[in-house]
Amino acid sequence: MASDFCENCSRLVKELIAQLRKFCREFEQTIRDIFRQMCQCTCFWSTPETSFRKRTAELHSLLPLCDDETQLLNPDSLQTLNRLAASENRDLQISAAMYYLHLSHHVNSPLSEAFMEPLMTLLLSSDLDVQKTVCLSLVNLLVKKNVCKESAIDMGMLVPLMEIFQSGDATARCHSCACMVMLVSSESSREAVMVDGILPLLALAKSYDPNVQQNATWALLHLTQSDWSTRILCQAGAIPVLVLLLQSSDSVVQFYSCSALCNIAAEEEHHAKLLSMGGHFLLKSLLTLMSSSVKKNSTQACRCLQTLSKNVLIQEQLMELDCVLPLKALLRTSSPESAVTLLSALSTHTPNHAVLVNEGLMNDLSQLLHHHRSNSALVTHICKIITDLCSSSMGRQAVLESECLSGLLCTLLPPALSDETLLHVTSHLNHLMTWDSFKSKVSTSITSEQVSRLVKLSGQIEDVELSYNSARIISELEMTGEMAQLLRPHHIDMMKYLLLFMKNKDVKYQQLAIVTTLNLKIDGDFSSLLADSELEVQLWKVHAQTEETRRLLMMIQPRSPSSVNPSLPQ
Secondary structure (H helix, E strand, O other), rough: OOOOOHHHHHHHHHHHHHHHHHHHHHHHHHHHHHHHHHHHHHHOOOOOOOOHHHHHHHHOOOOOOOHHHHHHHHHHHHHHHHHHHHHOOOHHHHHHHHHHHHHHOOOOOOOHHHHHHHHHHHHHOOOOHHHHHHHHHHHHHOOOOOOHHHEEEEEEEEOHHHHHHHHOOOHHHHHHHHHHHHOOOOOHHHHHHHHHHHHHHHHHHHOOOHHHHHHHHHHHHOOOOHHHHHHHHHOOOOOHHHHHHHOOOOHHHHHHHHHHHHHOOHHHHHHHOOOOOOOOOHHHHHHHHHHHHHHHHHHHHHHHHHHHOHHHHHHHHHHOOOOOOHHHHOOOOHHHHHHHHHHHHHHHHHHHOOOOOOOHHHHHHHHHHOOOOOOHHHHHHHHHHHHHHHOHHHHHHHHHHHOOHHHHHOOOOOOOOHHHHHHHHHHHHHOOOOOOHHHHHHHHHHHHHHHHHHHHHHHOOOOOOHHHHHHHHHHHOOHHHHHHHHHEEEEEEHHHHHHHHHHHOHHHHHHHHHHHHHHHHOOOHHHHHEEEEEEHHHHHHHHHHHHHHHHHHHHHHHHHHHHHHOOOOO
């Protein structure tokens, strides 16, 4: 297992560091101003440490000017840093912390263990501002790989970082957690990380203090963003703790624990442990949380179940627990995406179809199509669910009795909908129209605006598959008097794309053009336009080519397919 973060996690950590650096710039400037004012005061130089303070002032005054590694990491600086860090004077410790913060921005080579010792001393400071500043410095150094993770752990840095994490200060918690998250990616220090880092966090997560629980679960959530640290968490017994926290009375704790479990569930190797608590405890807890009045909690619980539902056994257990009813309730909220995504996963498994249909799911889906037709992700999942459920006669009947087909047609109109989503919609409509009952339903419910949209999509050449799908839907429409009237204003545009299809070397396009032309000729107006047109000339040209091909094949007299391949039926 790789010891570093994935590209996405690295990006997130860098974004976090950027925000922390922004915060610290103001803090750094404040400290500098205070320190310079103190240096100018006569009482500052009346102590026994006069020469040392002079050296400190000189060291601090160099920060805005010095960005050369040789100057920053020279022996004199190290000696002064050791004395500053060991001092019990808060201002001197702040100077050392600020020096490390400056150093973390400008040093590119690995930091020696000698320069890490003052860091450790500063982490043990009793002053929270010193600890926050040095934590941020350590984060920067870890991100740039200037500090060896194994060395930091061997020095015992996890212990003070844990103490800083428990301080209750939001900035201190953020800085120390970032350090811990980066340090636990060190695979060679598995035992130290578990003992000094994860086990104390799990103990804090069991606290009766909601604030302590929030801090602990927040840190545990960040630790689940790495495959390696997630595996350690599961080995250390984090799953039962996180599952129990789903029932916390604190909504923040619920969200953090649910998000952590969602990350854990992404790897199937952890599913056995996730389900090891008897009585379907995890699934029941997630279903309960899915009904939470806190929107982000219900959404996150749904996402976690969707991740778990890739396991067929878990799907069966969810259906036994009547998961459809709370899902239907979520469909009626302002953010139904997570519920639709889970239903899309459930509809993949054929044994679930009867329950999904009997619960009246089609009516809810049709409402979503009419009210959220510009939502690409939602439309794509609903198309899939409808097609899946139509594999049975019961499902097809439910679709016919609902407004799903008119809803699918409505999704053709929003201009913001991507071509990829339109391709999904038209593909699914084509599939549904292979049944005569669906063909009749579409033919009677389609509007003039939807016909215009299909004609326009058929004529665009940027996406040939979308063009083909749209034209095929038109070719399947029943040519009643009403339909002829709807198509009549588009005859010229249709002849243009039909001509392009006839000139296409792909036979499927030619065949579609011929079928569509045959269907349109029922209308006398179209027949008049077709006469002596370029389209008719092309039709005769293809006819002549076909006849010539047939004549040549007759001369060759090829054997029948069954004689070439005896396995084919006679």
